[in-house]
Amino acid sequence: MNIQFRESTEAASPLTTKTAIADCDIHPARATRTELYPYLAKRWQHHLEVYGVHAYQGMMEGPPYPKAQPNASRRDAYPPEGGPQGSSLAFMQKQLLDPNNVQLGVLNPLNTGQGIRNHELSAALCSAINDWQIDKWTSKDKRLKASIVVANEDGLSAAAEIRERAGDKNFVQVLLLSRNVEPLGQRRYWPIYQAAEEAGLPVGVHAFGFGGNPITPSGWPSYYIEEMVGHSQCQQSALASLVLEGVFERFPKLKMVMIEAGFGWAPSLAWRLDKAWRRLRSEVPHVKRPPSEYIREQVWWTTQPMEDPERREDLFDVIKWIGWDRLLFATDYPHWDYDEPSRVLPAGVSDTNREAFYLGNARKLYGIN
Amino acid sequence: MASLIAGGVDCDVHPAVPHLTSLLPYLNDYWRDQVTTRGMVDLVSQSYPQNSPIVARPDWRPESGKPGESLEDMQRHVLDPFRLKHAICNPLYGVQMVFSEDMQAAFCRALNDWLVKEWLDRDKRLRGSIVIPTQSVEKAVAEIERCAQDRRFVQVLMLVMGDTPLGKRALWPIYEAAERLDLAVGIHAGSAYHNPPTSVGWGSYHIEDYVGQAQAFQTQLTSVIVEGVFAKYPRLKMVMLESGVSWISPYLWRLHKFWRGVRMETPWVDRAPLELVRSNIRFSLQPFDAPPEPETLIRLFDHMQSDELVLFSTDYPHWQFDGQDALPQGLTPDLVRKIMIDNPHATYPRLT
Structure with missing residues (x-):
């Protein structure tokens, strides 16, 4: 995390790793408010002008928990040609891709058609953002790969969008957010998993979104930090739901990626699920194996924001419990809590694990040579 | 297994109210009439379905009635064989589920009086927690002050999932009263179901609710820490009951990282979350x-960097372990002594 407000924008220092890496969580932004309009029918352009997006939260613009910095992004990430952070390919190349030797960058667009109440508009915006990812990003820089953004509350329309894009090498995963109207294991979302499995695409679940549920099971908290920390609890509940509804049992080839919600909680959640399952499995006979086995075989984690123990080596116990083969390095560029590639892993990690962590696991999962 | 030692404190046992009618003698005329005239039924929480395997160990399940409703069973199952000096009674009767603060207050009062008469008066080893009507802070504080006159009440009891996050300032008079009266505040697993039981909505299963308790505790810890409860009430101890323990360190690593990043939002949090947890x-x-x-246990306790965080509990009659194996394998004798005796006494000043 860049806890200082300004980072150097100079060319890569000798400290910066020159080893090739994958960055599995990059957030591309629109430079202008109307940048998606060429991909939207006139009807929806008009709708947006008159009614805006009708979200599962109260604000017409901006989040109800104000971010710590404008657009939750680094203050040094504004492109010189103007526009918000993350909206310029040229500047992203200069600030992120080139100096860090990023060989694979996975795009996860936010503020799309997900988490809005009008499901038809949701589908139109998602389709538009997918076209936009190709035109503005992946067709212009072969290192970048897109995520198929889908109308999360409408499983059938989401599945149709996945089938439409299946086989298109611009896309390497399907993107969902963690917070939806219901926990992600519920049946309304199953068509998404079925289509993703058929297409051979992992489903990434990125922290955030709005589904109308308070971000604690005891009601709405007061502060942005509670929302930030709380994304990890949302992700845990979403993953527990996926396991307990039998999604992994039903879709055995499905792969899921937990994005930007930390990973330190994973062993504890898996142990807890196993312990409860041994007592209560008669309630969920469709969960045929200990929950930790599904998680071990079908779930991956992006690394940012890495948990930050006082003693760094404590984190390696947790990584060992999860498996070095299950972590995917991510910076979260251009967001303020960006993890700097050269500072994430201290000395003492084997070359094999280091390579897997920074690049190999992502290449394998996303099928990139 | 690590060896149990005599004279320990079991910080979480659950005496069961046999039926709502058991509280009738402790209700006033108006509420007694309300219960009977309106045909109110037993208040059993969805968090603990009576026949769920997790709610009672097979050998602790009585032939009839609710697990935990008999003092003789509790004596035979835990108080005697674990050679306990004290056990703290945390009733989980569903009084928090109702939506009327008046009704909730009447039921809480009756429940607390029932606990004194039917349990604390009948076994000297037992101590109690004051169940409070959290929907009305004023009534909750009044109930704390009323019950606290009896020194056998050592704690205030709240559910981990209620109407609002526990750090919210409106609840602070409860913490003020607890600190002033030398009571710990116990936060127990379970929901009033006034909000969805996960932060992503309603799940389908009992097991989902149960696993999700850990996430609820995490959000509540964030709330009480960042709202500044311990800056305002530095002597207050909060005890997470039936919370699970393996999530504590990784959760705190995340909270600590974000606190460093955005502490300008909550400038009154003048000590690191890790330190606050260790002290409070x-x-x-x-x-x-x-x-x-x-090996795993040793690493987990080492991650905590403190031997003062954990308090002994059997969670009687819930089924968490078999036989006498309440202490997981790998604890050193020093740590056993801390967990069973020293830590509970340091947490509950009224335990004498």
Whole structure:
């Protein structure tokens, strides 16, 4: 995390790793408010002008928990040609891709058609953002790969969008957010998993979104930090739901990626699920194996924001419990809590694990040579 | 297994109210009439369905009635064989589920009086927690002050999932009263179901609710820490009951990182969350939610960087372990002594 407000924008220092890496969580932004309009029918352009997006939260613009910095992004990430952070390919190349030797960058667009109440508009915006990812990003820089953004509350329309894009090498995963109207294991979302499995695409679940549920099971908290920390609890509940509804049992080839919600909680959640399952499995006979086995075989984690123990080596116990083969390095560029590639892993990690962590696991999962 | 030692404190046992009618003698005329005239039924929480395997160990389940409703059973199952000096009674009767603050207050009062008469008066080893009507802070404080005159009440009891996050300032008079009267505040697993039981909505299953308790505790710890409860009430101890323990360190690593990043938002939090937890927060031992491997346990306790966080509990009559194996394998004798005796006494000043 860049806890200082300004980072150097100079060319890569000798400290910066020159080893090739994958960055599995990059957030591309629109430079202008109307940048998606060429991909939207006139009807929806008009709708947006008159009614805006009708979200599962109260604000017409901006989040109800104000971010710590404008657009939750680094203050040094504004492109010189103007526009918000993350909206310029040229500047992203200069600030992120080139100096860090990023060989694979996975795009996860936010503020799309997900988490809005009008499901038809949701589908139109998602389709538009997918076209936009190709035109503005992946067709212009072969290192970048897109995520198929889908109308999360409408499983059938989401599945149709996945089938439409299946086989298109611009896309390497399907993107969902963690917070939806219901926990992600519920049946309304199953068509998404079925289509993703058929297409051979992992489903990434990125922290955030709005589904109308308070971000604690005891009601709405007061502060942005509670929302930030709380994304990890949302992700845990979403993953527990996926396991307990039998999604992994039903879709055995499905792969899921937990994005930007930390990973330190994973062993504890898996142990807890196993312990409860041994007592209560008669309630969920469709969960045929200990929950930790599904998680071990079908779930991956992006690394940012890495948990930050006082003693760094404590984190390696947790990584060992999860498996070095299950972590995917991510910076979260251009967001303020960006993890700097050269500072994430201290000395003492084997070359094999280091390579897997920074690049190999992502290449394998996303099928990139 | 690590060896139990005599004279320990079991910080989480659950005496059961046999039926709502058991509280009738402790209700005033108006509420007694309300219960009978309106045909009110037993208040059993969805968090603990009576026949769920997790709610009672097979050998602790009575032939009839609710697990935990008999003092003789509790004596035979835990108080005697575990050679306990004290056990703290945390009734989980569903009084928090109702939506009327008047009704909730009447039921809480009756429940607390029932606990004194039917349990604390009948076994000297037992201590009690004051169940409070959290929907009305004024009534909650009045109930704390009323019950606190009896020194056998050592704690205020709240559910981990209620109407609002526990750090919210409106609840602070409860913490003021608890600190002033030398009472810990126990936060127990369970929901009033006034909000969806996960932060992503309603799940389908009992097991989902149960696993989700850990996430609820995490959000509540964030709330009480960042709202500044311990800056305002530095002597207050909060005890997470039936919370699980394996999530504590990784959760705190995340909270600590974000606190460093955005502490300008909550400038009154003038000590690191890790330090606040070490000084003010405690956790009951059961359910111990890690694999039964000493190496893992040793790493987990080492991650905590403190031997003062965990308090012994059996979670009677819930089924968390078998036989006498309440202590997971791998604990050193020193740590056993801390968990069973020293830590509970340091947490509950009224335990004498």
